[in-house]
Amino acid sequence: MSQRTRLVRAKVAGSIYLGERTQADGSVVPSWSSTPEEVLTWLCDGFRFRFNQRRSTRSRYLTCEDRDGNRVIVEDPDHNPVLLPLGRRVDDLSDKQARQRHSHLAAMPSRVLQATERIERTDWFAAAKRRRTNVARGRRPGAMPGFRSKRDDARFVCWHNGGENAIYRRCGRRSGIVTISGQNPRNHKAPDGTIRWQIHLHVHLSQPIRPYTSIRVNLTRREVVFVNTPLPITGRVRSGEAIGLDRGVVHTVADSNGCFYDAPDTRIISSKIAWHQRRMAKSRLVAERRDRDYRGSKRYQAHKAGAARLARRQARIREDFAHKLSNALVKEHDFIGIEDLRLSSMTKRARGRGAAAKSTLNRLLQNAALTRIASLVDYKASLAGVHLVKVDPAYTSQRCHRCQHTVKENRESQAVFSCRRCAWTGNADYNAAVNILEAALERWARTSAAPPAAGSDADGGPAGSKGETDPRKGPGAPPGGTCDEPRTTRVAA
Ligand SMILES: [Zn+2]
DSSP, X not given: OEEEEEEEEEEEESOEEEEEEEOXXXXXXXXXXXXXXXXHHHHHHHHHHHHHHHHTTOEEEOEEEOTTSOEEEOBOTXXXXXXXXXXXXXXXXXXXXXXXXXXXXXXXXXXXHHHHHHHHHHHHHHHHHHHHHHHHTTSOOOOOOOOOOTTSOOEEEEEOTTTTSSEEEEOSSSEEEEEEEEEOOGGGOOTTSOOEEEEEEEEEOSSOOOOOSEEEEETTTTEEEEEOOOOOOTTOOOOOOEEEEEEOSSSSEEETTSOEEOOOOOHHHHHHHHHHHHHHHHXXXXXXXXXXXXXXXXXXXXXXXXXXXXXXXXXXXHHHHHHHHHHHHHHHOSEEEEEOHHHHHHHHHTSOOGGGHHHHHHHHHHHHHHHHHHHHHHHHHHHHXXXXXXXXXXXTTTBOTTTOOBOGGGBOSSSEEEOTTTOOEEEHHHHHHHHHHXXXXXXXXXXXXXXXXXXXXXXXXXXXXXXXXXXXXXXXXXXXXXXXXXXXXOOOO
């Protein structure tokens, strides 16, 4: 995780060699600058240039269309795919060679040039992995990344490397300065004869900066991001509590203690976004009637920006909820059981659409919310040493958590569960969450190297039932006593 700060202003100490510039009359002259905007743009351009040089060493498959019009990979006689370079030219240069060959890289700090290698590599292999995952899940793989364009955000990365460059200094409660330093080449000293130069980035922050490994400057968005390792969950005490989580019908998440958590309602924002989108469609229609490009319309751009702003706001609200809830869950429990949404989404998709379209959409949204919470719980749990077990949710909503009786008819309605055998009646989501916790504890006891409750399987429930084996002896004493009825309806803070 990383810390985002706002770039307030930049100052340059010294004069920086920006390379050779071609003038209007065709003559080539060296140029220096101490204008912050010009210097930052030069850094971003240089970073992109070097990134693209590294990217040019990657290759792509040669494809062609077969008789049915599908794109297929061309293979050589040995059935190996034919590879082509990604761009028109391959620039396989070291940083030193690149500096010598391109004058605008000559004064670039080495911690900026070096960062391109890692950034390019991560970008490339993350995309390759994403494609493999997509294919494995039956989705379209998506394209591999290409070169960075001038139209993309102007940005660069500078390594910190334990204090070698991009040094941060705090100078107020909410402000600090990052200093990036470098030097001009010896044959292109600044006009006043100096070699060294510095750029001071004044940033506005909302929390103290933790130790970081690099900074990312996005000039277009005016932000500086400190890249650092995730903060371990602080203030956690071993509670011995275990909890199961289920996605709810009415609430976003239900837990096995009978608590429900609701994601903030952002329907108002959604409707505002839809309004902007309707206006966009209208101005598009008007522009087309007048035979103009709708993208040039000020009104269209204003609505587009408005919709994007609201969508970002909505995403922030959801993200805030997911972070707060996952934090609280990891902080208060030593064991978390959660349904494996990857398994359930597969089975759910097979259902029809039509009349159930709205509830399907709702379910998708809740799935998305729980997926996000699950992924946050996952990484926070691994930091805090909390056991997280994912279980197959099959039948967890139909099985009675008391007597293990599993029939479809137990589910009286979407929200109410009423057991046909033992007549337990209560909230269906709570029942499912308890089942998930029990399945998770059982699975954990089976897979962990030294099951803490080995041999105590005897006190199982009714004949042939699974579950209820030893949930009370798992990683600690789980939810106090028997809690059959949902106790509290807690809406997460
Ligand atoms: Zn029952």
